[in-house]
Amino acid sequence: EAGVTQSPTHLIKTRGQQVTLRCSPISGHTSVYWYQQALGLGLQFLLWYDEGEERNRGNFPPRFSGRQFPNYSSELNVNALELEDSALYLCASSLFGGPQETQYFGPGTRLLVL
Amino acid sequence: GESVGLHLPTLSVQEGDNSIINCAYSNSASDYFIWYKQESGKGPQFIIDIRSNMDKRQGQRVTVLLNKTVKHLSLQIAATQPGDSAVYFCAEGGRSQGNLIFGKGTKLSVKP
Numbered sequence: 001e002a003g004v005t006q007s008p009t010h011l012i013k014t015r016g017q018q019v020t021l022r023c024s025p026i027s028g029h030t031s032v033y034w035y036q037q038a039l040g041l042g043l044q045f046l047l048w049y050d051e052g053e054e055r056n057r058g059n060f061p062p063r064f065s066g067r068q069f070p071n072y073s074s075e076l077n078v079n080a081l082e083l084e085d086s087a088l089y090l091c092a093s094s095l096f097g098g099p100q101e102t103q104y105f106g107p108g109t110r111l112l113v114l
Numbered sequence: 115g116e117s118v119g120l121h122l123p124t125l126s127v128q129e130g131d132n133s134i135i136n137c138a139y140s141n142s143a144s145d146y147f148i149w150y151k152q153e154s155g156k157g158p159q160f161i162i163d164i165r166s167n168m169d170k171r172q173g174q175r176v177t178v179l180l181n182k183t184v185k186h187l188s189l190q191i192a193a194t195q196p197g198d199s200a201v202y203f204c205a206e207g208g209r210s211q212g213n214l215i216f217g218k219g220t221k222l223s224v225k226p
Contacts, residue, residue, distance in 0.1 A: 004157075033213060042203065043158070045213035056213060090157050100146045100165065100208050105157035 002027065004093050004106035012112045013081050021076040021109045025093030031055075032074040033094070033103055034066060038087040046089075049074055050097030078111075086113045126223045133191040135220045137204035142185060144215075146208030149178060149189045152219070153200045161189070166208070191222075199224045 005024045013019050025032050034046040045058035049068035057064075063079040072093075078085055088108040094101035127133045139147070145166035150158035164171045164178045164187075171178050177190040187204050201221050205214040 035216075042218040043205075043214075043216040045215070048213055058213065102148065102160060102163055103214060104160055105150070107157045 004091055004104055006089075006091050006106040006109050008109055009107065010110045010112075012114065014114050015081055015083060017081050017113075018077065018079045019081060019111060021078075021089050021091075021111075023074045023076070023091030023093075023106060025072050025074070025091075026104055029093035029095050029104075030072055031094045031097035031101065032068055032072065033092040034074070034076045035090045035092065036060075036087045037090055037108070038084075043090060047076065048097070055097060081113045083113050086111060123218070124221045124223070126225060127194050129194060129196060129224050129226050131194055133189075133194045133198070133222060133224075135189045135191075135202050135204075135222065137187040137189075137217055139185050139187060139204070139206045141206060141215075142182075144206040144208050146206070147178070147180060147187050148205045148207070148214065149176075149187075150203045150205065150216075151198075151200045152203060158203060161202075194222075194224050196224045196226055198222060 007022045031050040033048050035043040037043050047066050048056045052068050066076040068074045088110050090108045092103035092105045094103045148163040149161040152158045162173045162178050164180050169180050175192045179188045201219040203216050203219045205216045207214045
């Protein structure tokens with residue numbers, strides 16, 4: 001069974017540009033989570049989608065947004081890119097949304113903002 | 115604020131030895147804890163989890179211990195192998211927010 005997949009694997013953008021990252025959850029999983037992992041730091045929670053709805057968001061500015069599609073795949077959009085947005089963006093999925101569901105991660109998209 | 119921290123940022127062990135990675139959590143309301151392993155250039159890989167109604171759980175070569183009294187979590191790896199070299203994260207969850215809170219990680223280096 002395929003795991004969580006993300007695209008693209010790497011991305012280089014310049015300040016002010018916009019980027020869209022994509023995530024496909026494990027088949028049957030309805031919840032998708034996005035995390036940012038800046039170099040040398042832990043994972044910071046960005047967004048949680050379940051059944052097409054945004055359930056919670058972390059302490060990030062509104063230029064970070066996303067959505068979940070009817071097939072449970074998800075997009076993360078970042079507008080007006082800043083240098084500090086350079087990071088590994090990780091997507092995770094869980095079977096259901098909820099506080100005790102195990103989250104399984106994809107390989108991430110590495111974003112470099114110049 | 116809420117946080118999950120790690121006592122040791124780096125750990126170097128000899129191949130074949132046992133490894134213990136520690137983690138402190140601050141939110142006593144958290145009732146679900148997970149250990150992840152992250153190798154260079156990859157996403158975190160689920161290792162083992164434990165719920166707050168347990169104080170110990172064993173997997174293949176790994177054991178997680180939970181001490182709710184002092185809000186401490188540990189991951190024990192038996193007979194550590196070079197392939198265990200990675201960064202290990204503990205994470206807490208189980209609250210209505212749905213997201214996990216991660217610590218900064220402990221880098222485990224296994225010397226052959």
